[in-house]
Amino acid sequence: DTAVSQTPKYLVTQMGNDKSIKCEQNLGHDTMYWYKQDSKKFLKIMFSYNNKELIINETVPNRFSPKSPDKAHLNLHINSLELGDSAVYFCASSPYLRESFYEQYFGPGTRLTVT
């Protein structure tokens, strides 16, 4: 019954490696997001997809590449991991409305530690 799920929940890896995080939502939402929450707890948008189309791409290193195979899935691939990439990555989804008033549902987060 999980609405937004992410895998893995924890990821510990070495600098320079490439890793992927997966996200799935079963809410029937059109829009999905990736957020990064750093050690100072600041939650910042990275990407947003609407119906598999990239609509928001904030200033993020091009080592980060999102992929949406269908509107229920949004994966995040990270190349050449750096120490500064250590953070909690949250996936979220929302119904896509022309009006700006909508709620976002967050996944449980992936805690990435780069050593």
Next chain:
Amino acid sequence: RKEVEQDPGPFNVPEGATVAFNCTYSNSASQSFFWYRQDCRKEPKLLMSVYSSGNEDGRFTAQLNRASQYISLLIRDSKLSDSATYLCVVNEPGNTPLVFGKGTRLSVIA
């Protein structure tokens, strides 16, 4: 620069107390406002939306002051389970992302 500012706290209050948080936003064109709650090592969850006329949900009351560009959250009769970080969130027109404040940490003490 779009910003949402909150006092990080922590606010340490006894059970049963009333506590209020404020949040200011910089973009006067902002259209939608929310309070999210984030428990330690968990994901943020919507607590309540903030309507222009103010709104109440049980012990929680949210207010919006567009002229002064601030939002408030009032919690009455605090419970231990209210301990969490409260995130002020603002949405701006168009396909723009939600802007999250850094959160205000609340600890309710027995």
